[in-house]
Amino acid sequence: MCGIVGILGLGDVAPRLVDALKRLEYRGYDSAGVATLENGKLARRRAEGKLRNLEAALEKTPIGGTSGIGHTRWATHGGPSVMNAHPHLTGHVAVVHNGIIENYLALRDEIKAAGADILTETDTEVVAHLVNEQLASGLAPQEAVAAILPRLNGAFALAFLFDGAEDLMIGARKGSPLAIGHGDGELYFGSDAIALSPFTDRITYLEEGDWAVATRAGVTIYNESNEEVCRPESKSSVTSSLMDKGNYRHFMAKEMHEQPEVIGHTLSRYINPSARKAAIEGIDLVDFAGIQRIILSACGTGYLAALIGKYWFEKYARLPVEIDFASELRYREAPVSDKDFALFISQSGETADTLAALRYCKQEGARVGSIVNVPESTIARESDVFFQTMAGPEICVASTKAFTCQLAVLAALAVQAGRLRGVLNEEQEGALIDTLASVPGYAVQALKCESAIEPLAHKLSRATSALYLGRNTNFPLALEGALKLKELSYIHAEGYAAGELKHGPIALIDETMPVVVLAPYDGIFEKTVSNMQEVAARGGKIILITDQKGADASVDTEKDLIVLPDVPDFIAPIIYAIPVQLLAYHTAVFMGTDVDQPRNLAKSVTVE
Template structure:
């Protein structure tokens, strides 16, 4: 969730660190800080709030050191304040930390008993005092850090700087992601490749238990959760460029990412389909014929992608699907069959609860397939099969293009499963693939509705609550639409199955309540429209989202948003776009921080 950057450089690194931290703003944060070595001594600058507050402080009190670490913090232990901001430091060592130290209370009590006085409320401060104690006992930094890591429980990524050690930085990973970057006489550490994109495209991703000892000329990686022996890790060329993480002419990253969807969904489909033959590619290693169930698990928007996919897999492949929110999967303790298939969905590939679910499923002998946007991520590396969503970096916290790319990937996989299991004929497969091939064009047509949606959003921005209704695959899209509105406009919204309306939610309907109804003209249209009429009869402010046939059939005194007519199979990807644009323009009218909404983080790397 937080962001880490470390540089062993040739010149003043503080400006570079701040620039790299800006590229991690999408992760969500509420304070920031930098520490460098100034003539061998540790010096820090920290500030609550956005990075501009830290920049102001550095302008008044510059740091000139050639070795430094920086951090953007999303508060867990202790509120946003300068005292709680990272880096935390003693005279001898400074550290930045992503994750949570689960046993920090007992460590803190132990340190307090030895006379340590704490200056923050954080779990992280225990780490610097523990390392300082090891250094005071005569250990080298290379030995002190592993000794402390052995005492820590929880998930973390760490980067250390040491007094008097201009040519040394130590990084460690257990759970939270961390990468090492290689330069010309310079070395870098970052939470992901995006942070390091301006400096290098040569990256090594640390694995759990790794401890990296960096100098200006290279890195030595040890297995600190094992016997401390050196380990080899793959060095790869990052495909992330600095240009990909710029807004261009768009006001917000979210607007840019919504507009990119026809292109990135097209790239994703091209990977998973043989468009010339009208076939869906079956991932290597997955035998759908042998499966009697599939377990899906994900968090947030990715969970809604899984809910849509359940309809597809059960209809097209006739295979039962269980789907759980990842944070609840293990607690339900579902019986898992060895050899069965679990499909995990995660944009970042680092989502802590989803990763924990993956490992639980592996322990039960299940095969793992992951739908991820970052193929170098931990979830991808620990999976048996990777189903990439080729969306490129998604910077806006509220997921847009990642969601539709997940849906496109899962749609192609459902077709492949149906064909492999003999449920779909050759003609069925070709018809479904043809509908997916048409999808980018239909999405581009849908984006042309933005001026009308912007006008509707101006009115929605006056509301305090909203309901979203849908049936079939439109039900998860209704929930996703409500989530988008909540995330970035802070208007309370709920998504419901339209048939559930009269089982409680209709009590909320009055003349002030906006109700968004998703009703493609399909076999469920009449039932959905009847629920909409129940809302209209009670004075609710209805926005009907449908296609031209639906608009003719349900003509009435309410706002209608007409999306292009499409094959029923692909409607979730099309109807997702108006939901994104409606939330976006509502938030813009309300003046909220669209790309970095309060309290949220892009990559949730703590449970």
């Protein structure tokens, strides 16, 4: 959430700042602004709403300057408004901030008592006042920032610009990511490599507690103890071309249709189809034969991927799995030991709750691993072993291709764990690897059901609530389907284990209630169909997602059908995720909601 960009450039930076901010829209925001040094003096433009409003403000009243900072804000302290939008400008300093200053009330009271005029409802404004106080006392900008950083509790990424300092920008991070980009005679700050991709592929990531003093000639980095440190420069694989929707109406549509390719890329890192074996780099760092349990933890859709992973690890590796939301695990003081392997899932690798839970488990002695889409991220760097998904940048806030790539990694890990623990023999491993290798082909076939889904989405758009039902690994998919519908269309939806229907949710069934049933023709198909018949008997409107055998076996029940290919049970949750995504997408498109940036949501949740 929120996005930061800063440029020490060679030409006018305001248009470049806005272009960079557009690449951070996927993180979620409700206001935006830029500040530059125009003739050595701080100038600022801000706007509520989308970046087009900021562009209009700049077109009406342009600002020049070769140094500047920009920000997309997702409201936390204080509602979305021009007044609360960043950058905040006080006296001789402008600042942009991602995160939350937890002790801002005490700091605000202090600076108000000293005579400061507080203009906004934000926690960030106090940072600007604190730095300005230090400048007024005679300290240089670098000394002023060094003086106030220890006073800030909470999570923050900060970028500062100063009156009269055309060749200076200062950044700091604690709990929120901040990257430095190196150009030819230029220097950049950004929340991630995506924002900086049009400018450079040479990136340095600040580590926890670091702060950096940048000029066009280079950057000096200090750690939390104010000691000068060296941080490695890496070459980013992110390119600005990946930010294009191509021929698709939305990024979500593009990302759903990329799934066969990116799942294939991901699996190629973890399985050897010709040898019919799992081949996972770094697996020797996890003693699967010796550990007593796996702890799986994540947030949002990543948590639902973990739920499916639990079924796989317990079935194919006979490993007990405990699973929890990261936001709960981090606070409930769960017993963790060196006999545990704690595995965390995050698309961005920066999710605040997930990172805190990882650090807790590591502190308690567990070996920690992560499944992450961004190898340079904090979670990846702090893991003992990390498994990269090859989804590429996911711009739509609602996760699609990252989710199915996470499932691909979990499936491969479960197979290798089963082999290492002696649960699977060589032939059984080979059969499962053959099945995993077939996923991209099945995904291509699943995408062909889109034409059948569109008219069903039109019907679903008239509902005010919906239920999703599934058994076994289709139960977490029912939760995922309900989550996607809520995120994108704002229709209330709930997912349930189909066997729980009679234990409460059946009271909701009437002729206005759509019920989406996920039921491939497997060993428990008849059980799920019996639940579906209970829905039909009460007038519920059924959408059945199944295969041809399932469609033929349920001819006596009135329903709408989405028919998928006959998929092996092992990989069914990966393939059945696709129609669930398409159904939510087309419902939202028909209703006219903002598919790529749903209201109130942020892509990367870097605060609690």
